[in-house]
Amino acid sequence: MRRVLLVERISDDRNEKSDSIESQDEKLRRQAEAEGVTIVGTAVDLSVSGDVDPFHRKSLGPWLAEENLSKWDELWVSTQDRLSRDDIHFLLFVFWAIEHNKSVMVLDDPGFNEQMHSRTGRLLLHAKGLGPAMELDRIKARTKDSHERRRFTARWTGGIPPFGYVPESRFIDGKTATYLKQDPDMVKVLRFMREQILDGQSFFAVAKALNEKGEHTARDRARIRRGKPVHRRGAEEGVPEQWSETTVKSLLRDPALLGQKKHKGEVLYDSQGQPVMVAEPIFTDDEWQSLQAAVEARVQTKVRRVNGTSPLYGVVWCGECGSKAAHKGNIRSNGVEYRYYVCGAWPKEDRCRGVSIRAEEVEQWVEFYFLDRYGNQPVTERVWVPGTDHSKELAEVKRRIVLLRDNYESGAYDDDPQSYKERLHALRTRRDELAAEPVIEGHWQEKLTGQTFQELWAGGSLEDKRKQLIKSGYRVEVGRKTFKVTPEPESVAETLERLRAEGADTEALEEVTEALRQTGLLTEE
Missing domain, CATH: 3.90.1750.20 (Putative Large Serine Recombinase; Chain B, Domain 2)
Structure with a gap:
């Protein structure tokens, strides 16, 4: 009794014109009934491209494994491309079938199995294998062209959409x-x-x-x-x-x-x-x-608020070694809870002896000392000014110019030379515009808020004060015999002059200058 394995495959490529699985199965079973053979199994591979190696196909592959070869004698497919569209995979399968003494029937090519066993026949099979391979190349090219056309449209090509x-x-x-x-x-x-x-x-x-x-x-x-x-x-x-x-x-x-x-x-x-x-x-x-x-x-900025409540985190620094101070709370002694600012480098590094100062003392000193010396200082913020750099877009435009020229030389615009000229002109114009744009690095710039620190302290929360001290670039260095605030205070006139020299917004400076003059903080002297 002839034992037959039916093999069916349909590609996941919608552009592939082929028999449906149902049609393949009907043809194969009708022929099996006519010849009176025994069907031992059906290997059905759905959504499997023709360029997948038959030995790697999910359904067919196991039937070709050594442990299952004794279960069947003949392999039947409706058409040759259901076996493979890749000419190399196809020929390797043919030689494998000869080596393992297996027969292969292709319904629309009755002489297929006989051709496998002669040199002239195998030459013909090689030529036959090139047809599906070339068709597969055409399918891939059409698919790629379709994707390329859709890529530059407003259509969504699939996947997880961006958040929003x-x-x-x-x-x-x-x-x-x-x-x-x-x-x-x-x-x-x-x-x-x-x-x-x-x-x-x-x-x-x-x-x-x-x-x-x-x-x-x-x-x-x-x-x-x-x-x-x-x-x-x-x-x-x-x-x-x-x-x-x-x-x-x-x-x-x-x-x-x-x-x-x-x-x-x-x-x-x-x-x-x-x-x-x-x-x-x-x-x-x-x-x-x-x-x-x-x-x-x-x-x-590298200043981050971390676990726990640290009223002046990012403001207080170790006066001994210059490391950022860490805040230690929930320290109990005799039933009393204490808080401390300690050197952030100790004990991990040997450069400091581990400064430890009561947090309440530091915060009170900042309150009185800072306002005494800096209360009339204008509040400024360090704002990040983003740079401009069109390098990526310029490189992409240049790449598209090269691609457009390649397409023109290959004859893609033979029927529409005017379209080529218009596209090339538009890309060249955009290239020149981008090339003329200066590359400006992003940078920090101080900006006046219109307040003094005395006014800020009167209405802001402790967290607001902490954030503002960081934004304005102030730091408090504390140690066993050290309490220092940097930078040193400037007069209002000196601050305004420095900001002008650094390129601060002229209109904003004039508004703040007038406001400070009206409050008496800035005189005509």
């Missing part, structure tokens, strides 16, 4: 396509995050707030839309992902929030050198610029 957006199917010009639209709930979350960063909160604090509020990440929201449970990697299903300092920082820097389309992590640009837009921006240009300045400022 959800996919939406639209019926346009007789076809259904996927686009992105804003999700009001996620937009509300993003605006909360922006407000927190502008208010001086750390990325860690924002992440903690999101986790406490139970806000889901983009991946978890995508799972919920598909009807699947949330899932944190390494945890059981149903446990949501957690926001982290890194995810908050990355999200708030992502140009996808401006509706810009990305490919392999980079923003795509159209033929005019402009970002390809895939959705409506969540933030306006002004909102985005102020957010990026706040994010960059948070990235640049």
Whole structure:
């Protein structure tokens, strides 16, 4: 009795024109019934491309393994390309079948098995194998071209949308396509995050707030839309992902929030050198610029509020070795709780003997000493001024010029030379515009707030004072016999003159100067 293995495959490529699984199965079983053979099994591979090695296919592969070879004698397929579309894989399978004394029947090529056993026949099979291989190349080329065409359109090509957006199917010009639209709930979350960063909160604090509020990440929201449970990697299903300092920082820097389309992590640009837009921006240009300045400022500064309550964390430094002081609380002695500022380097490093000063004393000294010497000083803030650097966009425009020329030389614009000229002119114009833009590094700049420290101290909380001292660049050095505040105080006139020299905003300076003159802090002398 002839023992036959039926083999069926359908590709996941929608552009491949082939028999359905049902059609293949019907043809094979009809032939098996006509010849009276015994069907020992059916290897059905769904959504498997023709370039996958038959030995690596999920369903067929096990039947070709050594332990299963004794179960069948003949392998049947409806057409040769159901076996493989790759000419090398196809020939290797043919030689394998000869070596293991297996017969192969191809329904639409009755002489296939006989050709396997002669040199002339194998030459013909080689030629036959080239046909499906060339068709596979054409399928891949069509698929690639289709993806390329869609890549520079507003259509969403799939995957997890950026946080703030959800996919939406639209019926346009007789076809259904996927686009992105804003999700009001996620937009509300993003605006909360922006407000927190502008208010001086750390990325860690924002992440903690999101986790406490139970806000889901983009991946978890995508799972919920598909009807699947949330899932944190390494945890059981149903446990949501957690926001982290890194995810908050990355999200708030992502140009996808401006509706810009990305490919392999980079923003795509159209033929005019402009970002390809895939959705409506969540933030306006002004909102985005102020957010990026706040994010960059948070990235640049290394002063962070950490665990526990430390009223002057980041302000107090060790006067012995210059290390940032750490705050130690909940120290009990005889039933009394004490707080201390201690050298942050000790005992990990030998450069300091471990200064330890009562926290209440330091905070009282700052209150009196600082206001006595610096009370009339104008309050300034160090703000981060983002730089301008169009290097990435310029490199992308240059790359697109080269690609456009290559396409022109290959004949892609033979029927439309005017389109080529217009695209090339637009790209050259954009290239020249970008090349003319100066590269300006981001930098810190002091900005007057219009207050004096005396006024700030009267109405602000201790946390507000702490933040402002850090923003203004002040530090308090304490030791066994040391209490020093730096930098040394300037007169109001000296401060204004220095800020002018450093390029501070002229209009803002004039407003603050007039306000200080009216309060009597600045005279005409």
